[in-house]
Amino acid sequence: MKNGLLFSAIVSAVALTGATGSQVAAQGAFPQREVTIVVPFNPGGASDMTARIIAKGMERELGKPVVVVNKAGGSGGVGMSQVARSPADGYTLSYIPVELVMHKALKLSDLEPATFAFVGQTTVVPAALTVPVDAPYKTVADFVKYAKANPGKVRVGNSGAGSIWHIAASALEQNQGVKFNHIPFEGAAPAVTALMGKHIEAVTVNSGEVKAGVDAGKLKILAVMTPERDPAFPNVPTLKESGVNLEFAGWGGFAAPKGTPKPVMDKLSAALKAAASTDEFKTFITSRGMIVSYRDAANFTKFADDQYVFFNGLLSKMELGK
Amino acid sequence: MESFDGLMSGFAVALTWQNLLYCLIGVTVGQLVGVLPGVGPTTATALLIPLTYGMSPASAIIMLSGIYYGGMYGGTITSVLINTPGEAASVITCIDGYKMAKQGRAGAALGIAALGSFIGGIASVIGLALVGPPLAELALRFGPTEMFSLMVLGLTMVVGLMGTSIVRGLVAMFFGLILSTIGMDPISGALRFTFGQPFLISGIDLVTIAMGLFGLSEIFLGMENLSAVGKPEKLTGLFPKREELRGTSGAIFRGTWLGFFIGLIPGTSSAVPALLSYSIEKALSKTPERFGNGAIEGVAGPETANNSYCGGAMIPLLTLGIPSSPTIAILLGAFIMHGLTPGPILFKQNPDFVWGVIDSMLVGNAMLLAMNLPLAGLWARIALVPPKLLYPIVLILSIIGAYTVSNDLWDVGVMLVFGVIGYVMKKLDIPMAPIVLTYVLGAMMEKAALQSVKMNDGSLMGLVESPISLSILILATIVFLGSVYAEIKNKKAMLAGEPD
Numbered sequence A: 001m002k003n004g005l006l007f008s009a010i011v012s013a014v015a016l017t018g019a020t021g022s023q024v025a026a027q028g029a030f031p032q033r034e035v036t037i038v039v040p041f042n043p044g045g046a047s048d049m050t051a052r053i054i055a056k057g058m059e060r061e062l063g064k065p066v067v068v069v070n071k072a073g074g075s076g077g078v079g080m081s082q083v084a085r086s087p088a089d090g091y092t093l094s095y096i097p098v099e100l101v102m103h104k105a106l107k108l109s110d111l112e113p114a115t116f117a118f119v120g121q122t123t124v125v126p127a128a129l130t131v132p133v134d135a136p137y138k139t140v141a142d143f144v145k146y147a148k149a150n151p152g153k154v155r156v157g158n159s160g161a162g163s164i165w166h167i168a169a170s171a172l173e174q175n176q177g178v179k180f181n182h183i184p185f186e187g188a189a190p191a192v193t194a195l196m197g198k199h200i201e202a203v204t205v206n207s208g209e210v211k212a213g214v215d216a217g218k219l220k221i222l223a224v225m226t227p228e229r230d231p232a233f234p235n236v237p238t239l240k241e242s243g244v245n246l247e248f249a250g251w252g253g254f255a256a257p258k259g260t261p262k263p264v265m266d267k268l269s270a271a272l273k274a275a276a277s278t279d280e281f282k283t284f285i286t287s288r289g290m291i292v293s294y295r296d297a298a299n300f301t302k303f304a305d306d307q308y309v310f311f312n313g314l315l316s317k318m319e320l321g322k
Numbered sequence B: 001m002e003s004f005d006g007l008m009s010g011f012a013v014a015l016t017w018q019n020l021l022y023c024l025i026g027v028t029v030g031q032l033v034g035v036l037p038g039v040g041p042t043t044a045t046a047l048l049i050p051l052t053y054g055m056s057p058a059s060a061i062i063m064l065s066g067i068y069y070g071g072m073y074g075g076t077i078t079s080v081l082i083n084t085p086g087e088a089a090s091v092i093t094c095i096d097g098y099k100m101a102k103q104g105r106a107g108a109a110l111g112i113a114a115l116g117s118f119i120g121g122i123a124s125v126i127g128l129a130l131v132g133p134p135l136a137e138l139a140l141r142f143g144p145t146e147m148f149s150l151m152v153l154g155l156t157m158v159v160g161l162m163g164t165s166i167v168r169g170l171v172a173m174f175f176g177l178i179l180s181t182i183g184m185d186p187i188s189g190a191l192r193f194t195f196g197q198p199f200l201i202s203g204i205d206l207v208t209i210a211m212g213l214f215g216l217s218e219i220f221l222g223m224e225n226l227s228a229v230g231k232p233e234k235l236t237g238l239f240p241k242r243e244e245l246r247g248t249s250g251a252i253f254r255g256t257w258l259g260f261f262i263g264l265i266p267g268t269s270s271a272v273p274a275l276l277s278y279s280i281e282k283a284l285s286k287t288p289e290r291f292g293n294g295a296i297e298g299v300a301g302p303e304t305a306n307n308s309y310c311g312g313a314m315i316p317l318l319t320l321g322i323p324s325s326p327t328i329a330i331l332l333g334a335f336i337m338h339g340l341t342p343g344p345i346l347f348k349q350n351p352d353f354v355w356g357v358i359d360s361m362l363v364g365n366a367m368l369l370a371m372n373l374p375l376a377g378l379w380a381r382i383a384l385v386p387p388k389l390l391y392p393i394v395l396i397l398s399i400i401g402a403y404t405v406s407n408d409l410w411d412v413g414v415m416l417v418f419g420v421i422g423y424v425m426k427k428l429d430i431p432m433a434p435i436v437l438t439y440v441l442g443a444m445m446e447k448a449a450l451q452s453v454k455m456n457d458g459s460l461m462g463l464v465e466s467p468i469s470l471s472i473l474i475l476a477t478i479v480f481l482g483s484v485y486a487e488i489k490n491k492k493a494m495l496a497g498e499p500d
Helices: A002-021 A046-062 A074-085 A098-102 A140-149 A164-176 A188-196 A207-215 A262-276 A279-287 A297-316 B002-014 B017-035 B041-052 B057-082 B088-102 B106-139 B144-161 B166-180 B206-223 B242-264 B271-284 B297-320 B326-337 B344-349 B351-384 B387-406 B409-427 B433-455 B467-497
Strands: A035-039 A066-070 A092-097 A116-132 A155-158 A181-184 A202-206 A219-224 A249-257 A291-295
Touching: A035 A046, A035 A074, A046 A066, A046 A092, A046 A116, A046 A249, A046 A262, A046 A279, A046 B041, A046 B326, A074 A092, A074 A098, A074 A116, A074 A249, A092 A098, A092 A116, A098 A164, A098 A249, A098 A297, A116 A140, A116 A164, A116 A188, A116 A207, A116 A262, A116 A279, A116 A297, A140 A164, A140 A219, A155 A164, A155 A188, A164 A181, A164 A202, A164 A297, A181 B433, A188 A202, A188 A207, A188 A219, A202 A207, A207 A219, A207 B326, A249 A262, A249 A297, A262 A291, A279 A291, A279 B326, A291 A297, B002 B017, B002 B106, B002 B351, B017 B041, B017 B057, B017 B351, B041 B057, B041 B326, B057 B088, B057 B106, B057 B206, B057 B297, B057 B326, B057 B351, B088 B106, B088 B206, B088 B271, B088 B297, B088 B351, B088 B433, B106 B242, B106 B297, B106 B351, B144 B166, B144 B271, B144 B433, B144 B467, B166 B433, B206 B387, B206 B409, B206 B433, B242 B271, B242 B297, B271 B297, B271 B433, B297 B326, B297 B344, B297 B351, B344 B351, B387 B409
Parallel strands: A035 A066, A035 A092, A155 A181, A155 A202
Antiparallel strands: A092 A249, A116 A202, A116 A219, A116 A249, A116 A291
């Protein structure tokens, strides 16, 4: 266990230092050796598992080992910054979470979409407005009406100050002109637990996180915040269907350091596309309450830039980091 | 009676040879990662999940939960032998366990820990089977407000670990509290004491601090006089003596209850029941002065409590799908990956699976006892290895362990710094355990306090309006006044006896 971890860490360290001196391999010859994917979060989470399955799939395409290394810390900043500083030869990739487009506004790091060359997007992480099953509101409209009548009284749990689900609740708040009392928890799970114990009124976290509570008959989802209905909850309407003009979701993808040669990028993108189309990947992503959503390099780059603008707009109106 | 039938039928699943094998693999891996500092059960479980893809869901969960509770057994070993806790729960064990090893009683310490862990583990699993679901509902009443009061109670218990000088104890407690504020403020997201260093945004890793303060400082201290320290003359009592067993039965009994109930409450840490158990044993003991000098109850109680915590913590997961700790959260991920959603429906739809897993925990605990009792004597011999040979090995293991915390040299550096801090503190006679414990409690307490205030519109009244919270706060006040009174009485007695 430990040896495996350490070994992969040493391998990647050696690979990093070794690569600086050597020239990027000739066209078509990539990859000459193993590729490392840095996951900027701890092992076991949804991001880590996503990267591990993708790594397995890419390994089959590239014909060389694809190693996953976890570098947690700094809301993903430690791992992503390390990849950004790595040689642009395609041998070091990073899992890119939605947090990338939030880092600058939250003053966590200088990372922004322009720091990376995107390989492709793999997943969308849908948010869902969830309340206790016996709550007095049945629809989003009821909920918003209640919130308008009781400004600052509706306590909405999120997964941490400035986290993606905090911003989801703020987006709804700004869109509908209501005022919530945002309660941060360390991760989505404690927020959902507090909701089940009725210590708070609602959460706007990933629908996968509330599935157990919904199945246990303790929670109900008022709406999902994605453009389309969540296949895991086909009977739950979207926000748009409920009359709220808002789309919101987290997402995940992969990127290489800026300046990675085009032929190498093409090869990586092709491998990623194949890995994201396997049944194993699709089954896993669906089971974890996420949605498979592949975007190629060009589309992902444009999407990330748009999201960067969208999130900066939202974050500038929130009181954070003070 | 339904539960009883379920418990019996589950053995059909738990006792197939494949599942016995997976259970054995799980508890062995758990035991090993518990022994190695740095890699905890959380990481081990996460990294082994991909291996379970091809297994049946029952086998997969049996193996993964084996790692979880097996890790609790393993953590004891390094705490007792080399004063290096592998996780927060074992910090308490260092206090008396390491003293016992220095006196040549490592075998007895490890033996009683294995026995206590076994009893705690089995009792909590039976509790899980018989009274799990209604208790889980009760546990949901613990919100941030109640959590805050529980942490206050925990802090008053730390007072009991201060040692001889209140001032030194307070220095240690405040140092721990200050450390716990490093990183991103959980409520506003503001960065505190990070000095622009991204590694500090999520705070300092607990295991890194503990390895430095406890393990490394011990080595630094030992190196002052390499040929003369640390080694007991001979090993006495490879197994706990009969009267020791009788003396610890109360500690084990109380530890079982404590661990089980605290395990039920989502968001706690296994260090909490261990700490409470130690303090209660010390308070109840007729000879409290033995605590800190190798009292066997000081090992038995906490070790029992942290194992029965595991069984308790499975209840919110199995009955409501609530992950109450990081390792349990990873287990929840494994459930979902195998197409199972934990909760009441799981008991109805897959009774074979649920009861199979529950029964496998009984089997696994028995395996761990069978492994650990004979091994206790062998492990104890490590105490006889000359420091010249032992220290470099421990040092290397610690460095590797710290490296694996974040796969970066950063944590190795942090550990070395805390090693030096620990060395200086030992020279100044400042106790270490309060630092680590207030670090754990402080972080949870601050978060809970801020959440509670925010949920009650900026008012502290929520703390006394909740009946659970109010009762805990009253209990905390009693404990605090009691220990202040005892302290003053001691001081007076000392002053009267021998003018200092």
